[in-house]
Every structure is written in C-alpha cells, then in structure tokens.
Amino acid sequence: MEYAVLVDPAKCIGCRACQVACKRWNDLPGEVTTFSPEWTNPLKLSFNTFTHIKFKFEHNNETDEMKWRFFNWRCMHCKDPACAPACPVNAITKYEEGPVVVHTDRCIGCKFCVSACPFGIPQFDADTGKVSKCHMCYNRVPNKEPACVQSCPTDALIFGPREDIILKAKKRAQELNGHIYGDVEVKPLGGTSFIYVLDSDPSVFGLPNVGESVPATVSALKYSKFLLVPAAVGGLLYLVAWRKRRMEEKEE
Ligand code: SF4
Ligand code: SF4
Ligand code: SF4
Incomplete structure (x- = not known):
C-alpha cells in the first residue's frame, strides 16, 4: 500500500519538535548556527539536517496585515x-510504500541527484563524499508513523494511506479556501508523497512551481546514466583497441 504525509502549514506553530524528533530518530548531530534575519534555525537543510522549519513573513496587500508563516520542509518523496534515475550506481530507491531513499553506502558522491532534484533536496557532504536526505522514515513506516509526524503537537503533519491523505487534503483545502500542492504543480514528477494544503500562494512559502514539463536540465540529468553507460563502454573499447595497437607497434 502507498502512504503519504499531509503537511498543513496553517496549523504549524514553528515549535520545531519535528526537527528534534528527526535528529533523535536518525541519531544526527546538532549544528552550530548563527542568528538569521529569517529566524530559521538551522538556516537550511544539510547532510545532518533532514527536515527544516522554514519561517516566512507574509504581507497581505489588501489588508496591509503581516503574519509569520511556518512550515515543515524536506524531501517531497516524488x-x-x-533523483533516482539520475544516479549512475542505483543508490536511490523509490519504494512502493512511498519513500525515496538514498543508500549512503552505495553513493559515490557524483552529485547527479543534487542537480536533478527540482526542489534542491539532496545534501552533499565534502568530508564523507556522500549525499543524504529525509528517507520518510522507511525504517518505521508503515508500522509506526514517521518520527516527525509523531512529534507534531498540532497535527500540522498527518500520516496515512495515500488515498485517505488525498481525501483529507481536499477537505482541508475546502475549509481553508486553499489548494493542494504536490499534485498539479509537480505533475512531471507524478505527484508527491508529502502533500501540502496551502492557504496562500506557493511563492509565499518559497515553494517552486515545477510546472507542466520537466525542465531541460532535470530531464537531461534524469536520463544521464543511459548516456554514461554507453560512453563508458565506448571508452573501454577504445582503450582495448589502443593497447592492442601499441603492442603490435612494439612487436614490429
Ligand atoms: S526529486 Fe528531490 S524531492 Fe523528489 S524524491 Fe528526489 S530528492 Fe526528493
Ligand atoms: S551523489 Fe546522488 S547520484 Fe551520485 S552516487 Fe550519490 S546518490 Fe547517486
Ligand atoms: S520522515 Fe523521518 S527522516 Fe524524514 S524528516 Fe520526518 S523524521 Fe526525518
């Protein structure tokens, strides 16, 4: 069965319990942080930070009202x-339950997935030469909900079978007079397993509109391994022929 998480920024209070729960479940170290004008802490996703609460200041032009918006950000699990087909060593797996997982032991640090992801999610670490990201708690799901979901005190994150989550998202979108993000805007990626209900434009939350067609760079990287393999085979054949010619020259 396929599962999904509903992300409801209108319910998020910015407490960051999800960030802490993710660190604890994955045994990830804390990071030295500095004050930022956006108040976020840490500033962004990293090799050791799989989920991040973004703070955005929203200004309503009609009422001239300002308000803080908080929301949980991590891999969308498209x-x-x-990212997965761009990886030349098959280090990224999409599971039928929903999670997209980077198998760090297989990762060679080529960063093709970093370039392929339209959301800027995979994080490269120069010290280990590896990439990491949220894995949708594939080592808990479906017996237990993801650690971040379990820790959320306001139900801004809800886990369940994807079909139920879609129904909940539609109902919530009606209540908020909002819309669902993770469907139309990300059509080239087939939808996502983290689904947002937004009561404002995606740009307020800094969410990209991936659009109706996959950008050319993403498309090229997505299928790059199909180019790399023939190139590698061609290179090998050239080397064999070159070596044979050198041996023949020496014998003459
Ligand atoms: S393309 Fe990006 S957002 Fe989608 S599953 Fe891969 S890393 Fe996550
Ligand atoms: S950097 Fe990304 S694409 Fe490259 S090997 Fe690692 S997981 Fe695969
Ligand atoms: S699903 Fe798991 S790995 Fe992903 S952000 Fe939540 S706690 Fe972290």
Missing part, C-alpha cells in the same frame, strides 16, 4: 523522482 512518485516519479528525478
């Missing part, structure tokens, strides 16, 4: 992820 149904047809651009």
